[in-house]
Amino acid sequence: MQRLIYFAGIFGMLLFAACSKEKTTPGTASLTIINAVPGSRPLIGNFSGGSPIRYYLAPDFRYNTFLQSNRISSYSGRQPLAIYQYPDTTDKSQPLFNLMLDLPIGSMHTLFLTGTLAKPDTLFVNDAVPYHPLGDSTCSFRFVNLSAGSAPVKVTIAQKNGPPEVSSLPYKGLTGFLNYPVNAAQEDMVFEFRDLATDRLITTYRVDGVHNPVPGSNSPWVYGNFTLALIGLPDGTNGREQTILSIRY
Structure with missing residues (x-):
């Protein structure tokens, strides 16, 4: 009986390993969001489609400011993004930007938020960032x-x-x-x-x-x-x- 239990355990471990190999962890894209809308209050991003914003997770983007928090690496594929002016972010509020982004896995993009509050505009670019060898300075x-x-x-x-x-x-x-x-x-x-x-x-x-x-x-x-x-x-x-x-x- 002990030998049977032993071989059953080995079989279970091999089966789990095989299943684990079949699963692929989904990749993400890199997205940098820059607020260049003059006169805007902090802008809050909602990546959850029509769902309410979860404030403890929502990124904010301040005018004329770049921080590492402006760079997001949690999403890929066809991704909705609604951007509101804080604190005007209730369910009935209209977003300043209501976008659908294409973020292939492994890609790098920058979304520049520009224009004016009366006429918001965007520039969405694919980032091809050069590499500098250590000896080149x-x-x-x-x-x-x-x-x-x-x-x-x-x-x-x-x-x-x-x-x-x-x-x-x-x-x-x-x-x-x-x-x-x-x-x-x-x-x-x-x-x-x-x-x-x-x-x-x-x-x-x-x-x-x-x-x-x-x-x-x-x-x-x-x-x-x-x-x-x-x-x-x-x-x-x-x-x-x-x-x-x-x-x-």
């Missing part, structure tokens, strides 16, 4: 125009001659990632966002630390990938001014 930047109502802009580096880094960036325009060295020979940079037609300076973003005189020392930029987003409104005031939001991948 490089970083990369891409540029996006999320300033609703803005004319096309160009991006230059202060005191650098030659063509601009980005020749034309219209509203909702997005570049690929551009590589820059991080070493003792590279001067620290100031990116200038200028009106394309008039060359008027709109705003700047200072990159301190790409001039890295000590090989192997830590730099806030080395091996990193960054998105510099022009947000705000032309002639905006009271927190709606055009400025640059830095987003790190």
Whole structure:
């Protein structure tokens, strides 16, 4: 009897292992959500379709802010997403955004929330993030125009001659990632966002630390990938001014 029980236990373990191998753990996608809607209160995301929001799980996205909590890795496939202004999130409230996203397993995306409160808009992009080998000491930047109502802009580096880094960036325009060295020979940079037609300076973003005189020392930029987003409104005031939001991948 003991031998029978022993073999039955072995059979059960083998059967469990076989069944476990047949089960595949579903994968997820990476989704970064950026709030670039001027004047918005914190935005609350509801990924559960028409169900009420569970506040202890709901992510929130604040204007002109990037935190690691902006990056979500819990969903894949055809995914509904309703986004409300806090605290206007009751069952009868209308979401500011009501979206259906396509998130293939293993993909990386950024959802830029832009436009205005009166006319919300989105830019949903597939992220192809470059890899920086350890010996290269490089970083990369891409540029996006999320300033609703803005004319096309160009991006230059202060005191650098030659063509601009980005020749034309219209509203909702997005570049690929551009590589820059991080070493003792590279001067620290100031990116200038200028009106394309008039060359008027709109705003700047200072990159301190790409001039890295000590090989192997830590730099806030080395091996990193960054998105510099022009947000705000032309002639905006009271927190709606055009400025640059830095987003790190």
